[in-house]
Amino acid sequence: MSVFLPLVDTDLGDDALLSALARVGPLVLSSSQSSAALPQNATRYIFVDTDSSLSTDEVISLLDQGAEKVILPLALAKEVIGVVAPERILLLLDVANVSAVSDRIRSGVSGVLIKTPSIDVDFIGSFSRFFAGSSVHVLPAAVPEPPSRSTIRALQGANTALVIPTSLLTLSPTDSKQINVADAFLAHISSDRPDGLFPTVVSSFPDGGRTLGLVYSSYDSVRESMVTGKGVYQSRKHGLWRKGETSGATQDVVRICLDCDADALEFSVVQNGAGFCHLERASCFGTGQFTGLAALERTLQSRLVSAPEGSYTRRLFEDPELLRSKIMEEADELCRAETTEEVAFEAADLLYFALTRCVAAGVSISDVERSLDRKAKKVTRRAGNAKPQWSQKVSSTGEPSTAQSATNTHPPEAPKPAAAPEPVPASNADAPISMRSYDLSKTSASERAQLLRRPVLKSDEMIAKVKPIVDEVRQRGDAALLEFTAKFDKAQLSSAIIRPPYETTELPDDVRQAIDVAYANIYKFHAAQVAQDELKVETMPGVVCSRFARPIARVGLYVPGGTAILPSTALMLGIPAQVAGCKEVVLATPPRPDGSISPEVMYVAQLVGASAILKAGGAQAVAALAYGTETVPKVDKIFGPGNQWVTAAKMLVQNDTDALVAIDMPAGPSEVLVIADQTCNPAFVAADLLSQAEHGVDSQVVLVTVNLSDARIAEIEAEVDKQARALSRVDILRQSIPKSIIVKTHSVQEALAFSNDYAPEHLILHLENAPAAVAAVENAGSVFVGPYSPESCGDYASGTNHTLPTNGYARQFSGVNTLSFQKHITSQEVTADGLKGLGPVVATLADCEGLGAHANAVRIRLQALALA
Template structure:
């Protein structure tokens, strides 16, 4: 709360009072004087609309729109403005006689009152402030012709009331019978608990977000001089009055002076000049840390503007307005396309760098931007906020700013492909695909020009907020665990919109549930045969036996995991291929119980493709549920759902979080296949690559979901060849039924330019992609260098789609960089290995002493005794 409020009018004289008063609190101004250029920019303005004013509601709102902080209006205007204007922008003007006439509606629609009284009577004023508990109360003794005393100001402040003092009763000179010095009025309430009577004073930077510069002391004399001069003046405990920077040149401009809540300390908000506040020529006395974030960037750019080295990038930006304009548009576009919080922060930082460079070049600083934001925030009248036509997503011309923004994301504008696009006819667009004129483009990076930090950023995936997702799925998992089938049925009705009588289907499966077109059935049969053949070859059918020393034989043999749960997604696509990829190795491994879980369709049925695969792989049950509830049912079991020992299968973030949750619950005693994330593909392409093939491979993963990760690594390709691939991506994408998904996933994807196959493979190994596709002149030779990948597709005629469906390899693969540690799903994933050892009497004679010695070393007497008791028996 302010100590006092000055009431100014057009007769304030030469305006000498204005700047000092603006440093210590708000100014009350009449409407015709409120917006003049003589009012200091830093002033907080309250506009007084008196009872005899002819201003309308629209005029009052206009004053707020033009920058007034508050308006003080009579009751008649307040009735119309309350609820229209935010309460914190309104004060109610009352005569003392009508204080009790204010309704609750008006009282709640304003932040305080200004009460006109004939004179100051502290006891009387205290009696009616109870009407406005929780609101600010200001008192204006309209008939007073004498200045208030400091004791009166102090008494009113103690009663939570602020005195309004006409400017005619204020002076910069010494207080006398006619006027009170503004510093005396401001300091009427201040107290000091120090023997020397000084006041602790915190000095903060007005330009660096309020950063503390130092702690000093003030006296009544130093404060008065600071208020009047606008310079930092303090009281040195050793040398008396201290005018900051008088000898060093590190002067201060005082923007605002405030008392703390106890009126025993002050804060000076200043603009610091010169070497800094500290006598050690640092910005702050508190440590050596310099400014950070935007303030640090502003300091750097200001320095670069004055003395950037020739040839530096920042110098180039300052000297080339068109380049700077293009970069701002490029970074704005990339920020709009960013998806995860990490990507958004990364792209926003780039945009702020270029935007602030533009500001510094134009002589605009953060303080100016902050002031503009504050002014905008004061507007009561709001525009609709619609985008201008040239920036809307429906723009079809290639000449508008949106086209320039999209084109700026690569060094070269795509050229028409030299290859005829016979595989993607122009007439193939469906459901409005291709309506937007903005190209569907990736972001390009040259690996040779990236820093270590930038390269690391290229390798990163979106941050998976596992803890947050686990917290969200935990109530679902707990509900299924506690209530079983009842919870499953309720959650399936809620999330899958399917009303079920029972959550489980058991064999034999009804023929009518597996009715398929002949070509689909035949395709599934071929895929089943290939996948079965490859996974059968992986099975560990024989026992490994090794005689490690005479009479000591160690063995390892495989046994199937008895009960497995296979999660088959059913969200944005039907995935019988996943049922094949999980069901076949489970069948080959010999799992006794195979439970498929898949979300039902709204009518409660399961897709006939999945039903047919379930029969082929010998599923023992089908759980008609999806999401976390399906995972919970598999992990803990219900009256209808068998409990399993291991859960397999991809899914969305709810499924992944639920799998992670249950595997860490010792009561569940369940394992999972691997961590899962969005689908990924990394394509390495050299001069032999077919642009249409490469584009098709990229899109085959991009269509999985908006968070799919797609990377193209080029080997020595010139810009025109890369542009050809990009044009093919754009052309083919527009022909896809899932083009809306591709429009979101492709712009978040990247092109990495490298100079050699070795460099490309090294980047891929660091990235560890789920799918790696090699479009190389000698692709088979490159496989030997691959260290981290889920599955590799070698040569131009090995599309990733073959592995997804029917070549024989498994498509359930590690994502999110986990190819460094995990294998894809295979037959061994459904088996566990048990070891055994058989030691003969002669074998124990040779091995026993070794074992006993090691047991003694570890202090495990019983272990040693188990050997020695046998050795004694053999002696």
């Protein structure tokens, strides 16, 4: 509630006074007064007196024209209540008709304005209590002299705001005829500081109320700010501080507010110049960098003036038809988005192009916000039906009949998250399957950061979705597991567990032989990783420290089903578990609708010595492995990739102390980064990109070129398009490849630096001297060196493991290996002579930490040795 309400009863041409009043709260105008002369930032209440003949429609018209509230007499309020929202109505009452207010009327308004003969604080306080929960304002019928600050303060104490005619307000010092606006506004403020100053938070307008800094104000500084509209504060050392007087970083004050306790102020300002902070930053808190729409607006405003030739933003500014097409294209993509990630992503794209249109037309975000505020004030609403050209029925191909053709060029953006693959509309079947290109030398730091981004993985949301499934399996065991398998995998099972021996007769000979070769290579490489010998180190005479490896006893291996059969994953997880010597190996994989498991996976389970196969997928399989059921053994660690449901379930159970289960690593969509120079074979490069892109529509594919000409890049793109069309999973590729990016660099060092920042799951080096480049690789799951090392080899049979960190986790995690299935235990053996040397050191450190029992455990032995 405002400290006071100014009732405009003077000439609306008194711009200085009205501007000052608009900075501290709403202005009250008569319904017969025009608001055209009010300051742009003014909020207005419209006062409808008791002798007015306005109708309900005319009241609504006043609100539609931008009035924040209407102050209505009782008779008119009864007609409007129920038609207009309560927060838009104040009830005008005379003292005599307060008792005529029913509960319906009271609940249909946001507050009251009571006309009284005079200001009697105690009498008015009783009305305030009667209208508890509503804002209460009081208008004395005849006040020949201005109210005192103590009167305003007393009314505030009674939760009542005084309505003061503007004829009694002034910007000059308070006298017997008028009260200074600042004196009235600050009548209720208090300070607990010895110097009497008021803490003042300065926030940015219109950037979401972003805090710029903390300063102090005084009566004098607030008075000057109200009059000048500039940021003026009180320096604790130097007196009045006119912000920007010397630096040029001035402030235009939009609003001054008291806090709820009336002991602090907030100034909402438009900050000019370098910024609020003396370090020439936008804010004193943190780096002060603008984010979101505010940052984008500033970037676009800068690019409008100085965008480099050939830049995408300059193209948009100079080609209205391109900008128009992009806005329509992105609006259509937003309408088609399904998941929360997709909607956020497409909305961001649309806002980028829409704001570009605004900046090109000289429209700011604050202009847009004012328009939104005006629209929000409207009570009368249109039907909101789409215009005929936008209400055409969607054709059988899924495309609107009025769909526009659009360019493939996008501004820098992260790869888009995607839903499950769906058929591509026939009308787009001939569109090139191509990637998006960026020149690293022409991108800003923020644009480069965007290129490194993956889709946002909303782990908390997914964990919330899988928790009920996990809880059901934990509590009801096999019954819940079988129910979820029937629901999600469409398989009706009587038991979810298979024990050896496993049936493998269906397997073709060539597939069996290929698996055997892959098994031998992977086994050989992982067997070499086993920690064979116990590590022993004598750290000082008589003190021997040891470390030895032991297998994790029980492990669960998740082998996805989904859009592809993955016996290779069963090999990659099962072999290191076998080599490490894990006693119990439970392989979980989704069953086919008939309840069977693919013969390839069954054969691998037999090769790796799996102790059981769990016919289940998703979060229910993870839960069964983590907690165990009547038939499913509980495991100590869960390995394997999976969709976001599997990943979320793994993250959930690893944090549950009741589960006591670990996981291999966080996971995200599969990804590859290929670095190629002029020696590359375009067909090889394209094949490598496509081999990863076919995993799913959310696969992350990046090509980093080193001094490649546009013609050479075009050869690679042509190969991508040609090869993709010949593949069976072309519908997936039509969705994953357009989300993929080409990053142009000018040296191998620059390319590898980008790759290390990206930290890809798979890194492929198509370079003239690829082996030499490996030394510069710092972050990658697995590296494929040279033109004849396709990622497919590592995926299947070269010997390295294909269960690798994704989503940038290659910075912190290794891929799955034999050591992943082992734990290392340390031991120490201290002789009597060793304790004589080590003991005093240990006792001293224990005393230092205040742990007397630790020190005693050493000293009691030393004493025994001394007596021996």
